[in-house]
Amino acid sequence: MxxxxxxxxxxxxxxxxxxxxxxxxxxxxxxxxxxxxxxxxxxxxxxxxxxxxxxxxxxxxxxxxxxxxxxxxxxxxxxxxxxxxxxxxxxxxxxxxxxxxxxxxxxxxxxxxxxxxxxxxxxxxxxxxxxxxxxxxxxxxxxxxxxxxxxxxxAFKIYLNNRKLLSGFLESLNIRDKTVDVLRLVDKIKKIPEAAFLEELRDLGLPEELNRKILEFITVKGNNEEILQALAAYNIDNESYRAGLEELRTVISQARNLGINPQNIQVDLSITRGLDYYTGTVYETFFDxxxxxxxxxxxxxxxxxxxxxxxxxxxxxxxxxxxxxxxxxxxxxxxxxxxxxTPNKALIVVQSAAYQTQAVTLAGELRRHDIAADVFLRECKFKKKMEYANKIKVPYLIIIGEDEAAQGNYTLKNMQTGDQQRLKLDELIKAVAA
RNA sequence: GCGAAUGUAGCUCAGUUGGUUAGAGCGCUGGUUUGUGGUACCAGAUGUCGUGAGUUCGAAUCUCAUCAUUCGCCCCA
CATH class of the missing domain: 3.30.930.10 (Bira Bifunctional Protein; Domain 2)
Known part of the structure; x- marks a missing residue:
């Protein structure tokens, strides 16, 4: 197995x-x-x-x-x-x-x-x-x-569009029955060359002249304001189209009021989304x-x-x-x-098993102060304990040995800088929590 | 569902026109004398060369099958 x-x-x-x-x-x-x-x-x-x-x-x-x-x-x-x-x-x-x-x-x-x-x-x-x-x-x-x-x-951009625009546009061209097929194709425009796009539209049985219009429509370029203006300039007499344009305009202006950097949203008329239950605004997010x-x-x-x-x-x-x-x-x-x-902020190691009790007690104390801490309990050479601490990339190492036990303090070692100092319990907690 | 490519140590790969005990780097384990890691040096382990069959005196290398993985298409996060 x-x-x-x-x-x-x-x-x-x-x-x-x-x-x-x-x-x-x-x-x-x-x-x-x-x-x-x-x-x-x-x-x-x-x-x-x-x-x-x-x-x-x-x-x-x-x-x-x-x-x-x-x-x-x-x-x-x-x-x-x-x-x-x-x-x-x-x-x-x-x-x-x-x-x-x-x-x-x-x-x-x-x-x-x-x-x-x-x-x-x-x-x-x-x-x-x-x-x-x-x-x-x-x-x-x-x-x-x-x-x-x-x-x-x-750097990212949230691309948005409103489906009512394209469906209204297609309606105004009297090819409403082809909407689903056209939408599917529009979604692919970024992946295929324009010539291939036009050819596939032709395969749907649409006349060349309309296909050019569709291509032109979905590839309108510019910043959000410019695109909104271009869409208004089309002056299409269609209820769905007008509603879509108004909705899009509202979304853009409210997005600004909500504090979104305009750099991060971009109207893109080729965004349609495959899922057919969407009816208005649609979003897609890409990294620049x-x-x-x-x-x-x-x-x-x-x-x-x-x-x-x-x-x-x-x-x-x-x-x-x-x-x-x-x-x-x-x-x-x-x-x-x-x-x-490891999520640990500190690892406690002992010089010998004789100091295990202090180590376990200290761990409890640190956790009560909401400091993620752990005791290294495997018995091995001190060098191995260091290697472990290094490997798990724990920020702080706390050492308890003969000297510390005698003096009632702890050695705190910053694993990144290598600096170490002797501290009393309250100082230790303050230093690690910082 | 359709099309294409690739399978060699834990990972990334090398392996020359088929030729003896299959390699490197990284990683891993141990050591460089016992209270100090990351660097350096030394040593070591690990592979049914995806699997099965065939060709051959001889296969990681050639052929077939099979399995697995990866990349396109479709669709989608």
Whole structure:
């Protein structure tokens, strides 16, 4: 029997896991800072629930199995479980309902770079009844912006668009029936040359003249203000188009009021998102210098979250950080500050077993002062104890030996600088806590 | 689901037209005399060369199969 881990499942060493947990904690705290409440739903659900609103692609990738007579499935994302949750508890929830959820989701697809079968999604969503204020679409941007800033990530941009613009535009060209196909193609524009894009449009049976217009429309360049102006200049007489433009304008201006640096958001009309339940604003986040990472955070607005479960209307807007991908790609580029494999601030070592009692007592004292500390208990040469302390990269080493015991003090060694000093208990605690 | 590539020590890899006991660096273990690590020096361990079969006097090297991994496409975080 050889030990191995399934492909597409991430497993980390302690020094990496510590960084991962830190990122999770920053995300969690930021989400709560914006007033989102925590939510946890089961990893397993009835298959019929998870497959309720999905297209063919989900069915192909979802892990599904039978236990007894029950058809079960592992959650594919956190949005469908949220839809079920809202349908189930809407009478007990207070709207607008803001929730966050950080959890693993499962997709049985072929693992590739940045693609996992088990990965963390860190979702936020705001759900309301009947109508949801458009300003929330800007708030979602502010949350992501704050998280990325706090995580000290490389330069990034949140690209946004409004689906109503393109669908209104296509409607005005009288090719509304091709909307889904065109959207799928638009999503690929960054990956394929323009000629190939035009050819694929031609394959849809659209006339050359329209195709040029579509290409021109989705590749409008400029800063946010310039793009908004260009969109207004199109002067398209279509209700959906006008609504989309107005929404986009509001989101941009409110984002500024929320304190987002305009450098970090960019209107991009080629962002459409594959998932067909989005109806308005859509988001995707990329790093300026690492486009190959793919989108590390995306989402959008949907008009009707729980429609498959009930008649009431619940519009929402949400976004999700793909934490596993984010972590994996940053690690691959050496962009993570990976430290030692221990959360300990101090390690206590004794010169000989005779001082074990003092060591254990001191550890208790440090922990009562909220200082993560540990006693090294393996009996070996003192040199080995030093090597251990060095290897786990613990910031402080506390030594107890004959002299210290006699004088009733401790030797505190800063492992980074090598400096050491003799301190009494209260001085020691102060020095380590600093 | 479709297409392509790659499998040699824990990791990254070398291994010359098939030729004897398969190598390097990093890491790991021990040591350089007993209260001090990170540097240096010395020594050491670890491989059924992915697996199975075939060709050959002889295979890490050639052929086939198989498994695994990786990279594209599709779709997505």
């Amino acid at each position: 050889t030990a191995r881990t399934l492909q597409g499942f991430m497993e980390l060493l302690p020094q990496e896991q510590i960084v991962m947990e830190h990122m999770k904690s920053v995300i969690r705290h930021t989400y709560e800072l914006f007033g989102f409440a925590p939510l946890d739903t089961p990893i397993l659900e009835l298959a019929e629930v998870l497959l309720s609103k999905s297209g063919g692609e989900t069915e192909k990738q979802i892990y599904e199995f039978k236990k007894g007579d029950t058809d079960l499935a592992m959650r594919f994302d956190l949005t469908v479980p949220l839809a079920k949750y809202v349908a189930l508890y809407n009478n007990d929830l207070t709207f607008p309902f803001k929730r966050y959820q950080i959890g693993k989701v499962y997709r049985g697809e072929r693992p590739q770079k940045g693609r996992f079968r088990e990965f963390y999604q860190c979702d936020i969503d705001i759900i309301d009844r009947d109508e949801l204020n458009i300003v929330y679409d800007a708030e979602v941007l502010a949350v992501i912006y704050t998280v990325f800033k706090k995580l000290e990530l490389p 210098d690492y486009p190959e990472f793919g989108s590390v955070c995306s989402g959008g607005r949907y008009e009707n979250l729980s429609s498959v479960f009930m008649d009431k209307k619940f519009p929402g807007v949400g976004i999700s950080i793909g934490l596993t991908r984010l972590f994996d790609q940053l690690r691959g580029k050496g962009l993570l500050k990976i430290g030692g494999p």
